[in-house]
Amino acid sequence: MPNALIATAPDFSQPIAVLKHCHDRIRKQLDTLQNLLEHLPQHGNDAQAQQAAQSIMRYFNQAAPHHHADEEVDLLPMLSVTASGEDAALLQKLMPEIMAEHQQMDKLWHALDQQLTSIADGESTNQLSAQDVQQFSAIYSAHMEKEETWIAPMAKRLFNEQQMQQLGSAMQQRRGISV
Template structure:
């Protein structure tokens, strides 16, 4: 029903060929799955069926996930870094579909995994024909999409150094090379040579809105429509009393004419920094749209009732985590952290109150800059400055 002999794979010096070879192995496992479906009604979970189920399990439990990670963590980001013009447009349209395919196929695999495990153990003979058909059809269409677009695009666009970097990442993921080994000079140079020539859109003074919050809202809505990965993620930069800056990613939970709001522990490092220095900066970077927004201003705490409303809107487990964690403070182990959570969960009930040391911060903007990537690093930059009377001025900055 299936061959137990390993296929001869291309070398990782040819990473795109390795990815295509993985597709060949996936097709063989899908064929085995279909044969198993036809075999079971007549023969049950005999030795041949158990071996076939085990082979499919081995592949999709591990190798398929490594293949997905190759694409999600390396191939697609590398293509985004070099694709231009029609290639960039094709990739922007295709990448969300590829990523969603992975999620959908993983969900289908969970159902098949239980059935195949029972067959491999000789404890069951049930294999859902509809799930098998959907799984096979989804994987087949998915591979055809990749082979007709992403693979030839990579072969066309990647330099020898980029191919080497992709191959090395794939080997690291499989434990085939030492992760602590120094990067070769050629690979190090490849990092320096990485660049993307932007060209999706323009930003002109005549096109932007008079109010920067309205302009941000328009861009944020476009980021949502473009299915940007976590469009609400922003870098928050603060400065401690000793003058040392630090930054981290937080999620904006509200923005309006008052400013940009996020929530956190008031005993955390960022909260201590803001206690020492109430000025901070935010950065939104939406690579899929070749845009970033820089925001600077003074930070204030939200009103307690506003923090209460948001806290009550959070999922129960998120509220319990906020209570259980003394954010940024050292702890002996993960086990101790889990124990703290369990103790809080038992004591807090179904509607825990917001702790006094948790709440919102709002950055009241004084300067907002909109950046649109353009070709040859000749980017568009429009900056808004708040005036003493609360109005805004805007002007173009040189790239």
């Protein structure tokens, strides 16, 4: 009997579930980022602040780029080949938006990463911009909502078992996990 108390990540045989799991982890990191913004003025750059900054940086410097590549290199191109009719029209509208949002998030992340590095290194307490945090969180949240509302359901509906396996394998290889 599996232990229901321990949350496990979906495996790559369910690539759309893996992408959703990534979104859930992104939301947790965005919450940590907001908590850090509130923590710093009250507690300064203490060990908790440094640990939070390191955790956020680790996720957005390592896992998030893989997630974006999953979408840009595999998911969206596969959908564009598979979709037809209304799905194709919707995809044609959403793909440029999604790609542009990835670029916006990368640019905002670059600024936040520099701020968080100072915090993680114990150098600064007031270097986290509330505006940068708000903008990054807002763009990411709207972006994930768009993907969960339109892209993921479309992929679930249109992809056959072989396409799901192909997507999952590509995602797994991107992360250096043997297939």
